[in-house]
Amino acid sequence: MVLEGRYVYPYIPQGLYAELRIAMNCRWRIRKELASLQNQIQRWLKIYFPEHSKVFGRFTGTGNMELLHSAPFPSDLISLGVEGISGIWKQMKLCGIGRKRAQRIYEAAQTSVGCTTGMEAARMKLQILLEDYDAKLQQYERVMQVVENLSSRISAVAELLKIQGLGLVTVAGLFAEIGDIRRFESPRQIQKLAGLSITENSSGKHKGPTEISRRGRSRRRSRLRAILFRAVIPLLAKNREFQLLHRYYTTQQNNPLQKIQSIIAICCKLLRVFYALAIKDLCIQS
Numbered sequence: 001m002v003l004e005g006r007y008v009y010p011y012i013p014q015g016l017y018a019e020l021r022i023a024m025n026c027r028w029r030i031r032k033e034l035a036s037l038q039n040q041i042q043r044w045l046k047i048y049f050p051e052h053s054k055v056f057g058r059f060t061g062t063g064n065m066e067l068l069h070s071a072p073f074p075s076d077l078i079s080l081g082v083e084g085i086s087g088i089w090k091q092m093k094l095c096g097i098g099r100k101r102a103q104r105i106y107e108a109a110q111t112s113v114g115c116t117t118g119m120e121a122a123r124m125k126l127q128i129l130l131e132d133y134d135a136k137l138q139q140y141e142r143v144m145q146v147v148e149n150l151s152s153r154i155s156a157v158a159e160l161l162k163i164q165g166l167g168l169v170t171v172a173g174l175f176a177e178i179g180d181i182r183r184f185e186s187p188r189q190i191q192k193l194a195g196l197s198i199t200e201n202s203s204g205k206h207k208g209p210t211e212i213s214r215r216g217r218s219r220r221r222s223r224l225r226a227i228l229f230r231a232v233i234p235l236l237a238k239n240r241e242f243q244l245l246h247r248y249y250t251t252q253q254n255n256p257l258q259k260i261q262s263i264i265a266i267c268c269k270l271l272r273v274f275y276a277l278a279i280k281d282l283c284i285q286s
Helices: 015-048 052-056 062-070 074-092 099-110 119-151 155-160 168-178 187-193 223-238 240-251 259-285
Strands: 002-004 007-009 198-203 206-212
Touching: 015 052, 015 119, 015 168, 052 099, 062 074, 062 119, 074 099, 119 168, 155 168, 155 259, 168 223, 168 259, 187 259, 223 240, 223 259, 240 259
Parallel strands: none
Antiparallel strands: 002 007, 198 206
């Protein structure tokens, strides 16, 4: 925020950071639309082929999607037979799936208890959903190409990606939301922007537990805070330094933190690392 007199003006990124924010906003919107389409396709499958998930697992696999395009109903799969199902995969030159899986799919289709009414309209609806899903995937790939190109122009991104567990989406998302790092004097200011400042819920003589303020550009949900929380999960799974830090926070003798408190502390640690590397990179460039 920029203060001028009694008015507060929101920060508007410029140049590269503006482009990156727009691109990441497009990515966020497309991901939301993809999730909605996935839910609709899964609902369709539960009605017309409820055994699908037991045989296929995730329907988004290449081989599974091709069968949905070619033979969506159990009756279609029965007509194809085991050889016909495996033949579709052979034409696509897919590895790891073959006759055994085709046999399981064929048997599941034979014993399916899915709905058998309104088949033509249901086929049309699924085709439309799949077409929309394919179109959104193409849009997502286009947006990620733009995000990758823009991120490559920020040299600090390469250093941040060396941290095990951090991916391009997280790093690009941080730069998109924070913008020019030089407008902050310390990482604590970014922590306040993300709504991760610690406050105490107290009134009069009552002293409540401390918690994060959740204040930022959005009261209910700060996208920056969401990016940080999502980034911590793979860090705790893949990065030994952050794993040890989490273990220390939750097992220290004096005032051990609960799991969620430790995750918040690690979010703040990640912000400090981000700030240090980004500022160092700018100093080297200047």
